[in-house]
Amino acid sequence: MQRVQRRIYFDNASTTNINPEVLKSYRQLLDQYYVNSESLYDEGSLISRMMEKARSAIAGLLDVQPDEIIFTSGSSESNTSAVKGVCFADMSRKHIITTNVEHSSIMNACRQMEDVFGYDVTYLPVGKDGTVSAEQVLKALRPDTALVTIMHVNNEVGAINPLEEIAEIVKKKSHAYMHADLTQSIGKVSLDMKNIDLASISAHKLEGLKGSGILIKKKHVPFVPLINGGEQEAGLRGGTSNACVNMVFAKTLRLALENGKKSHDYIEQLSRKLEAGLREIEGVEINHPQNHVPSVINFSYENIPSEVMQNALNRKGFMVSARSTCASKSLDPSYVLSAMGYSDKRASSCIRVSLSRHNTEEEVQLFLKALKEVIAQYGRL
Structure with missing residues (x-):
């Protein structure tokens, strides 16, 4: 089966x-x-x-x-x-x-x-x-x-x-x-x-x-x-x-509003663990600023375009986005990252992970494991 x-x-x-x-x-x-x-x-x-x-x-x-x-x-x-x-x-x-x-x-x-x-x-x-x-x-x-x-x-x-x-x-x-x-x-x-x-x-x-x-x-x-x-x-x-x-x-x-107050610290904890794990992966660059809502994490791995990374993660069971969903079908670099001064390559390889109170630390660890596997498979092509 x-x-x-x-x-x-x-x-x-x-x-x-x-x-x-x-x-x-x-x-x-x-x-x-x-x-x-x-x-x-x-x-x-x-x-x-x-x-x-x-x-x-x-x-x-x-x-x-x-x-x-x-x-x-x-x-x-x-x-x-x-x-x-x-x-x-x-x-x-x-x-x-x-x-x-x-x-x-x-x-x-x-x-x-x-x-x-x-x-x-x-x-x-x-x-x-x-x-x-x-x-x-x-x-x-x-x-x-x-x-x-x-x-x-x-x-x-x-x-x-x-x-x-x-x-x-x-x-x-x-x-x-x-x-x-x-x-x-x-x-x-x-x-x-x-x-x-x-x-x-x-x-x-x-x-x-x-x-x-x-x-x-x-x-x-x-x-x-x-x-x-x-x-x-x-x-x-x-x-x-x-x-x-x-x-x-x-x-x-x-x-x-009620759940936002209750879950803020929890989401922030998940976010910190995810970001710490991302920073340990060679070649991964963090795009979100220091002052950001903890629910949104944005990173790039420049050797893998956003769409390739997104599809590879999807095959491993993870639903993430490359940019705003209203612009998700576009192959252009993220206009937000471009406006922030990042290169076209970095803005074309971004991934957004956005967390909620329903996500878990186990899911964060599974994601980091899957990301490493994708990078090992596609990162040097």
Whole structure:
């Protein structure tokens, strides 16, 4: 009888396994609450009230107001809505500030604002540590700056931007609005929302459902909806509400925040053991900066291209990525590592391992063993 290969998931920055409590709640809701939340009959009104209760719970967890929560399909929609919603609301100011390592949803939205609508976009260069400084943002601010949009944690190398400091500068020194992509930081790095005007969060990065997210938009921020339709989401996001998905987002977020606090030290311990093991392997180079979320480890072995390494590790039972999943089919070097100053060869041979509370020390040791075997087999070809 053929032995079934053990599969080990090390790609948690891409997506996460759904929390059983979240899945159970979703199935119960879906079975019972299937009518349109906009309907006037009792069942529709009940679902509408339940969704507003969930909205209030989410707002409480994030220290914002309930009417500042817009339900979306995920971070790509939230990011795109933030960029276009703010810019379309006041097209007299046609300057955007972002970085050169943002998620593709931000990068592509900004490029479209340049190419189609004539905006001027400043792409701040990150340093060797993968971050930008408040001083860089300050120097880039102009009287016509409409929006500053910067990720809190980078999805490829885990670098942590000083968002509180940046947001304070933006608030004090300009009339621009501050958008934060919190997709990779919620439950991992705390953030004071006081000076953040808009923020994006995705459920499936938090052991929640895919196709579920929110955009935080503070009351004072002018906004044009990306999706037109009815009066759902206070007229800011049209289309029939995905009520059960939206309702379960509250539990997803609460559990993610609770588990994040409980598991931080454990994940950090795993991360240190993995990094220590990688440093012992001749030819392996660590790409993530010293100040990074411990769940993300990025390394290169320059003699083996990313795709070859990824496929070889896959055959040994390990699910890892070479770069952001939204760019995983590309054979180009990692644009994040290139922006950090690494060579094309190093940026073309990177591997990202992203850990969760479900991974174990045994899995880390098995991975290091498998990596050594792959290097022995392919490293001198």
